[in-house]
Amino acid sequence: MRTAASRMRLRGMIRKESLQILRDPSSIAIAFILPAVLLLLFGYGVSLDARQIPLAVVVEQADANTASFIGTFEQSEYFDPARFDSIQSAQQAFDRREVFGIVWLRNDFSDRLLSTGEAPVGVILNGVDANQARITEGYIQGAWQAWLENYAHYQGLELPTPVALETRIWFNAAVRSRNFLVPGLIAVIMTLIGAMLTSMVVAREWERGTMESLMVTPVHIGELMVGKLAPYFILGMGGMLLSVAMAIWLFGVPLRGSLWVLTAVSALFMLVALGMGLLISVVAKNQFVAGQISIIATFLPAFILSGFIFQISSMPAPIQFVTHVVPARYYVAILQSIFLAGDIWPIILANCGALLLMMVFFMGLARRKMHKRLDA
Amino acid sequence: MAESTDPKALVFEGVSKTFPSGTQSVTALKSVDIAIETGKVTGLIGPDGAGKTTLMRLAAGLLRPDAGRIRVLDIDVVERPLEVQSSVGYMPQRFGLYEDLSVQENLDLYADLQGVAKTERPERYAELMRMTGLAPFTRRLAGRLSGGMKQKLGLACTLVRPPRLLLLDEPTVGVDPVSRRELWSIVYRQVREHGMTVLLSTAYLDEAERCADVVLMHQGERLGQGSPESFSRPMRGRTFHVTAADLGKRRLQARLGSVPGIIDAIVEGEEVRIVTAEPGVPELSGAFSADEGLQTRDVDPVFEDAFIARLKKRQKSGGPQQIEVSRRSRSAAAADEVVIEVRDLQRRFGDFYAVKGVSFNVNRGEVFGLLGSNGAGKSTTFRMLCGLLPVSSGEAQVAGLDLRKAAARVRGRLGYMAQRFSLYGNLTVMQNLRFFASAYGLGKNRSRERIDWAMDAFELTRYADSNSAELPQGFKQRLALAAALMHEPDILFLDEPTSGVDPLARREFWQRINTLANAGVTVLVTTHFMDEANYCDRLVIMAEGEVLAEDTPADMKARFRDSEHPDPTMEDAFIGLIEAHENQGQAAS
Numbered sequence: 001m002r003t004a005a006s007r008m009r010l011r012g013m014i015r016k017e018s019l020q021i022l023r024d025p026s027s028i029a030i031a032f033i034l035p036a037v038l039l040l041l042f043g044y045g046v047s048l049d050a051r052q053i054p055l056a057v058v059v060e061q062a063d064a065n066t067a068s069f070i071g072t073f074e075q076s077e078y079f080d081p082a083r084f085d086s087i088q089s090a091q092q093a094f095d096r097r098e099v100f101g102i103v104w105l106r107n108d109f110s111d112r113l114l115s116t117g118e119a120p121v122g123v124i125l126n127g128v129d130a131n132q133a134r135i136t137e138g139y140i141q142g143a144w145q146a147w148l149e150n151y152a153h154y155q156g157l158e159l160p161t162p163v164a165l166e167t168r169i170w171f172n173a174a175v176r177s178r179n180f181l182v183p184g185l186i187a188v189i190m191t192l193i194g195a196m197l198t199s200m201v202v203a204r205e206w207e208r209g210t211m212e213s214l215m216v217t218p219v220h221i222g223e224l225m226v227g228k229l230a231p232y233f234i235l236g237m238g239g240m241l242l243s244v245a246m247a248i249w250l251f252g253v254p255l256r257g258s259l260w261v262l263t264a265v266s267a268l269f270m271l272v273a274l275g276m277g278l279l280i281s282v283v284a285k286n287q288f289v290a291g292q293i294s295i296i297a298t299f300l301p302a303f304i305l306s307g308f309i310f311q312i313s314s315m316p317a318p319i320q321f322v323t324h325v326v327p328a329r330y331y332v333a334i335l336q337s338i339f340l341a342g343d344i345w346p347i348i349l350a351n352c353g354a355l356l357l358m359m360v361f362f363m364g365l366a367r368r369k370m371h372k373r374l375d376a
Numbered sequence: 377m378a379e380s381t382d383p384k385a386l387v388f389e390g391v392s393k394t395f396p397s398g399t400q401s402v403t404a405l406k407s408v409d410i411a412i413e414t415g416k417v418t419g420l421i422g423p424d425g426a427g428k429t430t431l432m433r434l435a436a437g438l439l440r441p442d443a444g445r446i447r448v449l450d451i452d453v454v455e456r457p458l459e460v461q462s463s464v465g466y467m468p469q470r471f472g473l474y475e476d477l478s479v480q481e482n483l484d485l486y487a488d489l490q491g492v493a494k495t496e497r498p499e500r501y502a503e504l505m506r507m508t509g510l511a512p513f514t515r516r517l518a519g520r521l522s523g524g525m526k527q528k529l530g531l532a533c534t535l536v537r538p539p540r541l542l543l544l545d546e547p548t549v550g551v552d553p554v555s556r557r558e559l560w561s562i563v564y565r566q567v568r569e570h571g572m573t574v575l576l577s578t579a580y581l582d583e584a585e586r587c588a589d590v591v592l593m594h595q596g597e598r599l600g601q602g603s604p605e606s607f608s609r610p611m612r613g614r615t616f617h618v619t620a621a622d623l624g625k626r627r628l629q630a631r632l633g634s635v636p637g638i639i640d641a642i643v644e645g646e647e648v649r650i651v652t653a654e655p656g657v658p659e660l661s662g663a664f665s666a667d668e669g670l671q672t673r674d675v676d677p678v679f680e681d682a683f684i685a686r687l688k689k690r691q692k693s694g695g696p697q698q699i700e701v702s703r704r705s706r707s708a709a710a711a712d713e714v715v716i717e718v719r720d721l722q723r724r725f726g727d728f729y730a731v732k733g734v735s736f737n738v739n740r741g742e743v744f745g746l747l748g749s750n751g752a753g754k755s756t757t758f759r760m761l762c763g764l765l766p767v768s769s770g771e772a773q774v775a776g777l778d779l780r781k782a783a784a785r786v787r788g789r790l791g792y793m794a795q796r797f798s799l800y801g802n803l804t805v806m807q808n809l810r811f812f813a814s815a816y817g818l819g820k821n822r823s824r825e826r827i828d829w830a831m832d833a834f835e836l837t838r839y840a841d842s843n844s845a846e847l848p849q850g851f852k853q854r855l856a857l858a859a860a861l862m863h864e865p866d867i868l869f870l871d872e873p874t875s876g877v878d879p880l881a882r883r884e885f886w887q888r889i890n891t892l893a894n895a896g897v898t899v900l901v902t903t904h905f906m907d908e909a910n911y912c913d914r915l916v917i918m919a920e921g922e923v924l925a926e927d928t929p930a931d932m933k934a935r936f937r938d939s940e941h942p943d944p945t946m947e948d949a950f951i952g953l954i955e956a957h958e959n960q961g962q963a964a965s
Contacts, residue, residue: 005491008488008491009488009489009491011488012484012485012487012488012489013485013488013489015484015485015488016474016477016481016485019476019477019481020474020476020477023476023477024476205472208470208472208475209468209469209470209472210472210473210474211472212438212468212470212472213466213467213468213472213533214472214489215438215461216436216437216438216461216464216465216466216468217461217486217489217490218458218461218462218489218490218491219489220458372437372438372457372458372461373437373438373439373440373457374433374438374439375395375438375439375440
């Protein structure tokens with residue numbers, strides 16, 4: 001099957017495509033500059049951790065106990081407390097969004113602490129950002145619990161805590177959001193190169209009329225596909241390695257699994273993305289439409305539905321169901337475990353299986369839909 | 377095998393092809409039978425919409441016919457397209473050159489795809505580069521070549537492995553006459569040296585005479601096939617030049633057009649060319665009085681005469697009714713009044729001069745032509761005069777207004793018809809006219825009056841509620857012209873108004889333009905159809921942003937009369953001017 005003529009055609013296609021990539025600054029930009037910008041943006045700009053949360057503190061009757069309680073907030077790196085004289089003024093600051101929450105110690109705080117050993121604290125939180133509110137609630141509860149234990153200890157009292165929580169966080173001990181955002185971003189970047197760039201360069205051939213000339217040469221569809229995809233495969237893998245290098249050396253994300261496994265899995269995902277790009281270009285024969293379709297059908301799902309930012313398990317059931325057709329979902333799962341946990345084979349193999357199926361599906365469909373004819 | 381003795385390179389038997397278009401379908405080919413002989417150049421000739429490109433694509437295996445059989449080099453193209461594609465060379469209308477690759481890299485790609493052995497390449501490349509004159513530019517990016525050079529490179533890529541059958545889809549459209557002549561000589565050389573069969577399509581009817589055999593197409597049907605002479609021979613004795621001493625050529629043409637027995641009357645230089653239905657000098661004494669000084673002389677028929685005669689036989693319809701341009705009275709007396717004055721006009725894009733120092737004057741009621749190939753600077757000049765593009769330097773006055781100071785007011789005085797008829801395809805004819813009336817700020821009564829006028833004068837009433845995208849080409853052009861005339865402008869700018877319109881519609885269009893000019897409207901027109909320049913009163917020939925010559929069509933051609941060209945055409949004049957210009961450039965450097 002592989003004749004000398006076929007090899008010559010394939011080599012010609014690959015050389016032509018590579019020269020075009022090298023001469024077109026925009027494809028280099030999408031492959032290398034865009035990933036760098038996205039990584040810097042997400043690595044430094046976006047953080048899902050809560051730090052220095054502005055809090056209003058209202059103490060109706062100040063004494064030694066309230067001062068010591070408020071002190072724990074002031075020393076904590078999680079809070080940035082501000083004192084208010086009355087709950088009304090605190091509420092006004094809350095409405096103006098100057099503070100994210102209010103901690104309210106009523107005038108019976110010390111009395112009840114002395115009489116019952118319990119100290120009820122009023123907490124009001126801004127629930128608009130549900131995620132932040134939940135995190136803040138947890139922090140305040142923790143601070144309150146710690147202070148009560150401490151207080152009891154100094155009073156020589158035994159605090160009646162039936163269960164003591166001893167938390168330990170695995171895989172990402174410092175709970176840095178960067179550590180899971182940056183690996184997930186690699187999936188987004190590779191989708192961009194594989195699907196968007198590829199669909200647009202094929203559409204460009206239709207737009208400029210070069211496709212018609214190619215089709216009348218003896219070139220086979222298979223050679224056309226491979227010749228078109230091989231250079232973009234290499235470009236995408238280059239973008240991936242750049243992202244991994246930045247993740248490890250710039251953002252200090254640990255790579256606990258093996259680089260070889262990561263590369264192999266990425267190559268598989270790259271093929272899926274290229275398959276999607278090729279399929280889009282069969283449908284859309286101009287660059288604008290190809291760009292629009294690839295953003296809606298590949299880039300946005302990779303961003304939103306892959307579990308890269310938003311946890312899939314906390315999505316509504318129908319949406320969770322939809323995520324199964326998003327290839328980036330499987331890749332993100334593998335990425336996060338290879339980076340943060342190591343080569344966890346059950347996860348890697350199961351997700352690779354899904355990716356393999358998708359690759360066969362997209363490539364096969366693209367191959368079937370591509371004809372050397374204009375009316376098909 | 378009977379098949380192997382078949383001398384035909386390409387055979388179409390009852391081939392039909394329709395394309396879906398929205399809810400309807402468009403028939404591109406209607407049961408076409410064609411046989412192309414081996415080792416000859418066959419011209420596939422017809423206006424846009426004739427089905428030329430569809431026919432080419434079918435032959436190249438890019439489309440599948442709805443009915444009929446196609447055999448290319450004795451191979452069934454529907455069943456074995458790859459086999460056909462490895463022995464056929466096809467150059468589409470817009471040849472797929474990679475503009476970001478160099479001349480050499482483009483050649484290498486097609487040599488790889490066509491499977492040209494590495495050892496054969498140096499010799500073949502050298503030959504192709506010599507033929508096309510591209511040898512000094514092998515390292516230049518294809519995107520930086522001129523239009524003519526791109527076309528030659530496209531041809532070289534198609535010929536990199538000499539194909540047995542060469543399919544060329546409108547290779548000469550929009551290409552300057554010099555490159556056109558070179559393309560033809562390359563094609564003939566292939567036929568001579570490699571025994572190649574060539575099928576070449578063109579919308580230029582005058583190119584028919586260069587072919588050994590001609591297939592004439594119109595609206596998806598084959599009108600005839602034969603040698604060019606076999607088409608024009610029956611026209612002998614039916615073509616004449618008429619002049620009238622006391623009558624302007626346009627009035628003469630209009631009157632001749634309505635004489636029974638005359639099927640075609642067009643302005644050609646200072647004379648009117650007529651074609652009669654029957655052989656013999658036409659009887660004109662009924663329509664003209666003896667003191668009008670009518671003179672008639674025989675001329676040789678050309679291919680176009682035969683084409684028009686055949687088309688006219690098929691569709692019996694009268695010419696357009698005489699249109700009254702506007703009800704506003706115009707002073708015909710001020711004929712020498714200068715309406716457009718251009719002096720030393722320049723336009724720079726970066727360090728590239730698209731227009732360098734152009735000067736000319738246009739008088740009231742004149743039809744003034746800008747003739748040149750693609751990239752000569754015609755459209756740039758045009759856009760500056762319409763106030764669409766700022767002037768880099770020089771002076772330009774339109775209707776007594778300085779373009780540099782009052783571009784907006786100038787625009788209000790002129791009508792503009794763009795190259796691609798800028799109509800809204802999904803609006804109806806009526807809605808388009810209403811829109812243009814409101815865009816020109818016509819009041820309610822005035823706009824109703826003008827729309828009634830347009831519907832009536834351009835015979836659009838029947839199509840009032842059709843979407844303009846679905847109109848036949850000729851009607852689209854009528855609508856575009858009507859839209860440009862909504863505000864009764866004194867000056868009409870036409871940018872390549874007839875490209876892609878069939879010869880009958882083209883004639884009708886020029887008849888309308890003549891009427892407008894007679895009524896005192898000044899018309900400025902750009903064209904790359906050399907023969908169309910004959911419709912102008914005066915014209916300039918442009919190349920590389922410069923005016924090479926300004927003259928009346930007759931005098932322009934007369935400059936190049938010599939023993940070799942006793943009756944020079946506008947194309948001969950053009951080539952002569954370009955060559956003189958190039959020699960001058962070489963002498964200067």
